[in-house]
Amino acid sequence: MKEIIFIGITILMIASAVMAVGFKSILYNAFSLMLTLFCVAVIFIYLNAEFIAAMEIIIYVGAIAIAIIFAVMFSPPLYLKQPYRNPIKIIRSICVASLVFIVLAKAILKTNWPTQEIIGDYSIQHLGHVLLHRYVIAFEVFSLIILLAMLGALMIARQRDDHA
Amino acid sequence: MLEQIQTYLLLAALLLSIGVYGLLERRNLIGLLISIELILNGASINFIAVNKFLIADKAIGQVFTLFIIGLAAAEVTIALSIILLLYRRMNSINIEEADNLKQ
Numbered sequence: 001m002k003e004i005i006f007i008g009i010t011i012l013m014i015a016s017a018v019m020a021v022g023f024k025s026i027l028y029n030a031f032s033l034m035l036t037l038f039c040v041a042v043i044f045i046y047l048n049a050e051f052i053a054a055m056e057i058i059i060y061v062g063a064i065a066i067a068i069i070f071a072v073m074f075s076p077p078l079y080l081k082q083p084y085r086n087p088i089k090i091i092r093s094i095c096v097a098s099l100v101f102i103v104l105a106k107a108i109l110k111t112n113w114p115t116q117e118i119i120g121d122y123s124i125q126h127l128g129h130v131l132l133h134r135y136v137i138a139f140e141v142f143s144l145i146i147l148l149a150m151l152g153a154l155m156i157a158r159q160r161d162d163h164a
Numbered sequence: 165m166l167e168q169i170q171t172y173l174l175l176a177a178l179l180l181s182i183g184v185y186g187l188l189e190r191r192n193l194i195g196l197l198i199s200i201e202l203i204l205n206g207a208s209i210n211f212i213a214v215n216k217f218l219i220a221d222k223a224i225g226q227v228f229t230l231f232i233i234g235l236a237a238a239e240v241t242i243a244l245s246i247i248l249l250l251y252r253r254m255n256s257i258n259i260e261e262a263d264n265l266k267q
Binding site: 010018059067072093101113114120127131138148 | 165166167169170172173174175177178179180181182183184185186188189190191192194195197198199201202205208209212213215216217218219220221222223224225226227229230231233234235236237238239240241242244245246247248249251256257258
């Protein structure tokens, strides 16, 4: 049963990822991205990381994808004629992307992965303890980064009074 | 198949290559942003898969992935404000029209 659902979620994820980069309409791409991120969260549940799955849905789908949908307002309207897509460019991009995938797949399948340790402490208590004891500096720097990102975004997009 | 690490790593590699294809092919700036999000998600799946199968302390991979997710959020913020500024200048978000530095 778990295998069947895993295969279904994998197929759905690959299909929506292809839709997220393939369609011409930018709104279809944004919604397909939301579906892909949901499927990635399900894969995280298969990998015993339930907290990360919840965080992925809250942060990615709930904030980032919605911000991207707001930014779709900048695109030209869909009833206008779309500019011409060069088929040579598409074939070139497919070749490069498949080259990347083939190299990675060969490396993954050839490696002799060491003995596997699946048993461990996946709980949130342990995660919180590690985050605030061992990686506390990274944690504090990360909150600074978020503050700087917000300030930088506001600074960049500010309306200047001296320009017309 | 679910107990092997190769399944999840191949899945992450597939997401990454689909994101690379989107990054190379799309002209719309929002399309590029979406492709970057796919690449980052591929890397996140990679981290969590290695965390389950190869690492003794099970919190380390999750910490890395939390940082990746948060940094993706910060990066989308800055990218969207740059897109806003570029739109004010060029009045379009087609990246092939942003060639002022070209000879």
